Amino acid sequence: MLATESLWFRYQDEPVLKGVSLDFSRHSVTGLVGANGCGKSTLFMNLSGILKPQKGAVLWQGKPLDYSKRGLLALRQQVTTVFQDPEQQIFYTDIDSDIAFALRNLGIDEAEIARRVEEALTLVDAHAFRHQPIQCLSHGQKKRVAIAGALVLQAKYLLLDEPTAGLDPSGRMQMIEIIRRIVAQGNHVVISSHDIDLIYEVSDAVYVLNHGEVLAEGTPEAVFSRHACIQQAGLTQPWLVKLHLELGLPLCKNEADFFARMRATYIQEAS
Ligand SMILES: Nc1ncnc2c1ncn2[C@@H]1O[C@H](COP(=O)(O)OP(=O)(O)OP(=O)(O)O)[C@@H](O)[C@H]1O
Ligand SMILES: [Mg+2]
Structure with missing residues (x-):
């Protein structure tokens, strides 16, 4: 179970998340939408234990998250995040090492690593630039590498913060396919995006965030039919x-x- 319970977070004086209670375990794909600055990326960083709420909690497997080194390591084996900015999670100059990095840390054998890396590179269609140094890649290509790096972990929860921002139309379609595959394997996806059509299509449930609060929640059909609410959140249908x-x-x-x-x-x- 991955959820938040009355979670409050502030960087400085002004709270950014104001008592949000969200449950990501009830549905296969949960969409998060909201205007720029409403707190989506901050929420993802709380869910992955990078930021710690001042009040309330992140609940993992029914208990408040354990922020010890061991607790966070255990969380990150089951909850993987693709951050909005791919630069935030690329550490190596060569793609294969970068994607394999977390798997090597976990002590997974090299034959299995090679198999998973190959599969992930195919899923994100990165074979054409596989041998280029990462720093020479375009933003969209880096994004594909970051997504591949998350997919190899085969985590129970994949958190995708704006996964299609900067991707071309075929990258967007591949993302939809990737989400379908993850769901078919029995895993969960949490996805934030300004691509409202994508969120509508892939999500089973949607939360609308507005200035750090949950303005609406429910099925995408029900939530997005609420014209005034969608407008209030600075979104379109x-x-x-x-x-x-x-x-x-x-x-x-x-x-x-x-x-x-x-x-x-x-x-x-x-x-
Ligand atoms: N490191 C930081 N220090 C101080 N304030 C921050 C920091 N990161 C974000 N904020 C502020 O927190 C608020 C929420 O930002 P956040 O990045 O979570 O929004 P978002 O919903 O992800 O927006 P976007 O749609 O633009 O990605 C914003 O007002 C932002 O200015
Ligand atoms: Mg963001």
């Missing part, structure tokens, strides 16, 4: 929700479903 609310078209979960429904309804009617 997903295009599939707008089509449903504005034109009365069926509410579909993704583009493929939508076109299939439209084809079945309108092309049949026309013929």
Whole structure:
């Protein structure tokens, strides 16, 4: 179980997170949305034990998180974070060593490391630049390396802070596939993104954060249908929700479903 209980956090005087209670274990994919500065990345850093709340707690396996070296090591074997800025988690100049780093620390055997690295590089489509020094990569390429570095750990919870920011459309589609694979393996994903259509498509449940507080929570269909609330949070509704609310078209979960429904309804009617 990974959750927060009335968690308060401040860097200086002003609180950034104001008593948030969130549960990430109830659903396979939990989406987090909110305007710039509402506290999403701060929350991820609390969940990974990098920052410690001043009040309330991060709950891990039903208990308040143990911040000792041993406790954090145990947490990080099961909870892996891809931070918003890939520079924050790249330590080596060569990609293979960087991705394998955490696995070597865990003492996993070299044949298994090679297998997992190969698989992760394929998932993020990084083979074409695999042998370039990391410092020479573009932002999107670095992001792919950071995602691969998290995937090899096969953690119970993968926390993705803006995973598609800076990725091209094919990188975005690969991210959706990666999330589906992780879920199929029985693991959990927590994802924050400004890509509202992505969050709508991949999430089973959504939290809307506004100035460090939870403004709404529920299924993506229910949460994103609340126009005034979404506006108050400084967000917009997903295009599939707008089509449903504005034109009365069926509410579909993704583009493929939508076109299939439209084809079945309108092309049949026309013929
Ligand atoms: N290291 C820091 N020291 C002081 N204040 C900080 C620090 N990091 C973030 N903040 C402040 O905390 C608030 C929340 O920032 P945070 O990065 O968590 O927001 P966010 O929701 O991730 O935003 P974005 O959508 O831009 O990524 C902001 O007001 C920010 O200025
Ligand atoms: Mg952020």
